[in-house]
Amino acid sequence: ALRLAxxxxxxxxxxxxxxxxxxxxxxVQTLMRQxxxxxxxxxxxxxxxxxxxxxxxxxxPDGTEKGDFLALDLGGTNFRVLVVRIAEAGITMAxxxxxxxxxxxxxxxxxxxxxxxxxxxDFQTKQNLVAQMLPLGFTFSFPCQQVGLDKAxxxxxxxxxxxxxxxxxxxxxxxREAAKxxxxxxxxxxxxxxxxxxxxxxxxxxxxKCEIGLIVGTGTNACYxxxxxxxGTVEGDQGRMCINMEWGAFGDNGCLDHLxxxxxxxxxxxxxNPGKQRFEKxxxxxxxxxxxxxILVVMTEKELLFQGKPCPKLQTKDIFKTKFLSTIELNGxxxxxxxxILNELELDATFEDCVLMREVCQTVxxxxxxxxxxxxxxxxxKMRESRGVDQLSVTVGxxxxxxxxxxxxSNNLQMTLKDLAPKCNVTFMLSEDGSGKGAALxxxxxxxxx
Ligand code: ADP
Numbered sequence: 121a122l123r124l125a126x127x128x129x130x131x132x133x134x135x136x137x138x139x140x141x142x143x144x145x146x147x148v149q150t151l152m153r154q155x156x157x158x159x160x161x162x163x164x165x166x167x168x169x170x171x172x173x174x175x176x177x178x179x180x181p182d183g184t185e186k187g188d189f190l191a192l193d194l195g196g197t198n199f200r201v202l203v204v205r206i207a208e209a210g211i212t213m214a215x216x217x218x219x220x221x222x223x224x225x226x227x228x229x230x231x232x233x234x235x236x237x238x239x240x241x242d243f244q245t246k247q248n249l250v251a252q253m254l255p256l257g258f259t260f261s262f263p264c265q266q267v268g269l270d271k272a273x274x275x276x277x278x279x280x281x282x283x284x285x286x287x288x289x290x291x292x293x294x295x296r297e298a299a300k301x302x303x304x305x306x307x308x309x310x311x312x313x314x315x316x317x318x319x320x321x322x323x324x325x326x327x328x329k330c331e332i333g334l335i336v337g338t339g340t341n342a343c344y345x346x347x348x349x350x351x352g353t354v355e356g357d358q359g360r361m362c363i364n365m366e367w368g369a370f371g372d373n374g375c376l377d378h379l380x381x382x383x384x385x386x387x388x389x390x391x392x393n394p395g396k397q398r399f400e401k402x403x404x405x406x407x408x409x410x411x412x413x414x415i416l417v418v419m420t421e422k423e424l425l426f427q428g429k430p431c432p433k434l435q436t437k438d439i440f441k442t443k444f445l446s447t448i449e450l451n452g453x454x455x456x457x458x459x460x461i462l463n464e465l466e467l468d469a470t471f472e473d474c475v476l477m478r479e480v481c482q483t484v485x486x487x488x489x490x491x492x493x494x495x496x497x498x499x500x501x502k503m504r505e506s507r508g509v510d511q512l513s514v515t516v517g518x519x520x521x522x523x524x525x526x527x528x529x530s531n532n533l534q535m536t537l538k539d540l541a542p543k544c545n546v547t548f549m550l551s552e553d554g555s556g557k558g559a560a561l562x563x564x565x566x567x568x569x570x
Contacts, residue, residue, distance in 0.1 A: 130424055131476065134415065137381040138483050142539070144379070145494045149540055151375050152498035156365070162352035169373040170365055174354045175317050175343065176269040177362040177562055180324035180331060185564035190244075190254045190307055192236065193555040195261030195279060196315060197338070199236075201243040203254075204560035211325065211557055216243050222280075229285040233298035244306050256307045257559030260291055261315040263366050269566055272312040278393075279338070311562045314364045315519070316343040318558025319551040323517025325561055327549055330515040332499060336492060336529070337520030339397070340404040342367050344499050347506045367495055368400030376402075383414040390437060399495070403488040405442045405522040413440035415480050425473050433466045440465070442522065445481045448474075450527040482528070489529045493536035500537075500544040512544045519551040 158164040159172030191202040202215040218239040224231055244250050262281070264272035270292045277287065286294060292309050299307065313321075320333030320343055331345040343364045349357040370376065376398055380388075387410045388394050388401055401407045417434055419425040433439060444461050451457045458474050469477070496516070504512035523530055530548065537546055551558075 127424060130422060131419075131479070134418060134422070134424070135480070135483050138383070138415075138487050140379075140487055140490055145490055145536065145540060148376070148379070148491060148494035149497045149501075152367070152370060152495050153502060155370055155373075155375070156498060156502060159365075160346070160350055160352055160363070165353055167373070169375065170367055170370050171263065171275075172353070173263065173314075173364040173366060174266055174351060175314060175362045175364050176266055177313070177317055177321070177565070178359055179565050180328065180345065181321060181561050181565055182328065183325065185325070185561060187564055188252075188254055189560035189563050190240065190249075190256040191259065191556045191559040191563075192240070192256065193259045193315075193559070194236070195259070195281075196555060199239070200556065201239055202556040202560070203243075203247055203249060204557060206560060206564055211560075213553065213556060214247060215556060216246070218242075224283075225280060226282045227284070229283045229289070229294060230298070230301075232283040232286070233294050234301065236295065237298045237302045237304055240307060241302065241304055250306055252306060254307055255310045255563045257311045257313055257561075257563035258292065258295065258309060259313045259315055259318045259555040259559040261555075263364075264291060264312065264314070266312065269311045269562070270309060311559065311566055313559045313562045314341075314343065315555050315558075316341050316364060317362055317562065318556075319517045319519045319554035320344075320362065321517075321558040321561040321565070322551050322554035323515065323549045325557070327515045327547075329513060329547070330517045330549060331503070332496075332514060332516040333551075333554075334492075334496070334516050334518045334523075335520045336404060336518070336523040338404060338406045339368050340400050340492065340520070341365065342495065342499065344503060346503075350506060365499075368397045368404070370399035370495065372396055372398050383411050383418070386414050387411055399491070403492050405520070407442075408445055408484055408488060408522070409440045409442040410438065411484050412445065412480055415484070416440070416477070419476070419480070425476060426467055426469060429468075431465065431467050443525070445485050446526045448478050448481045449485065485526060485529055486532050489532035490536045493533045494540060496533075496537055496546070497540035497544075500541050500546055504541075504544055510543065513547075514544065515547045515549050517549050517551045517554065519554050524550060 155168050155170040159168035159170045185206050189204045191204050193200040198217045199220050200215050200217050205212045224235050263275040266272045272291050274286050274291050292312050316333035324330040333343045335341050343362050345360045346363045348359050462469050
């Protein structure tokens with residue numbers, strides 16, 4: 121019994137810094153709100169860690185949108201070209217996945233955009249769409265400084281892209297120039313769309329209350345409809361505009377330093393962008409498995425796991441997948457399933473080891489969901505305040521594999537949000553194929569507003 125008590129104490133010592141109190145979360149919510157306000161201010165924008173980028177999307181769908189559109193989806197797991205038909209009866213789509221060879225991702229900008237046009241031509245040929253001039257919506261999931269719906273300067277590449285001559289350039293112009301080089305006249309680029317915005321618009325087609333978009337996949341980000349009078353970085357005070365928060369970078373100015381544990385610091389140091397995307401590194405799929413792995417390494421050293429036997433495999437980066445968290449938390453005590461995972465790691469675990477591993481996974485995924493909720497709480501409370509209402513009813517369109525497949529993430533997120541923003545009644549709606557559908561809807565809404 122004495123040994124068990126000592127072990128419990130040691131476990132709590134390791135996991136304690138990862139357990140957030142309600143006060144911690146309220147503080148994160150307050151800090152996010154401060155960063156949002158600074159990001160929206162003309163003078164303060166440059167020093168905010170949350171960039172609050174204007175998207176020039178001023179309306180969500182109202183169901184009267186119509187027409188045939190091309191859509192591109194670049195920056196997610198796959199590059200896709202789509203045709204989206206919006207009619208009274210609903211939306212139908214056809215799409216094709218194209219490969220972007222690493223040599224093209226990391227070659228010259230001209231090569232990259234020429235390749236994209238080749239894919240569009242191939243797609244239009246296959247779909248029998250060559251004779252038409254179709255409006256095109258371009259989902260481009262990289263941070264851009266937008267100066268219009270169809271004018272967006274690339275701020276930086278992420279996710280393995282590094283094509284030269286693109287940063288600082290207008291991405292829409294680069295695409296148009298490539299079309300010109302290839303003498304392709306069958307398309308007209310009308311809008312560039314962030315994936316969060318696409319997600320919000322796709323859900324907005326079915327639910328007019330959907331005015332927030334959220335992604336929790338490889339990375340995390342959010343967008344929402346803000347009052348123009350609060351957007352100091354764009355001229356005009358009338359109506360609303362969707363703001364791409366780029367909230368993954370929240371904390372890059374040091375304001376979240378008090379939350380980072382030893383494990384978070386080690387994970388950050390081994391990424392290709394240390395010190396950057398600090399909020400994202402606490403939340404999204406690319407990092408949760410790594411955080412758990414770092415905890416398991418320390419617990420093994422402290423002889424709290426695997427009877428202190430060394431496990432060299434556990435030293436390998438990315439060997440503990442984020443999808444393992446989903447399996448372990450769902451079937452934490454189904455030893456057979458855990459064993460399959462552990463065999464991959466060449467570990468031999470007892471029943472007690474499995475119970476402790478589940479506790480580690482739960483701690484890491486709960487913290488991620490709670491932090492995401494604190495961020496969202498700042499967003500919905502700001503919307504409620506701006507609209508001068510006592511109660512706000514709003515829907516969040518969500519995409520991302522971690523949100524969709526983890527057994528507890530969405531529930532923990534929703535419970536925490538309810539606690540932190542009790543005056544907001546928030547519904548979550550899963551987006552299906554938001555990037556393609558959303559880009560077409562942005563093009564269609566622009567068409568309607570014109
Ligand atoms: P993207 O955000 O690039 O469009 P996804 O939404 O598909 O990509 O998210 C990919 C991320 O989801 C990966 O980081 C992966 O670790 C994580 N993931 C994959 N399967 C699962 C799962 N079953 N449970 C939790 N996370 C998962």
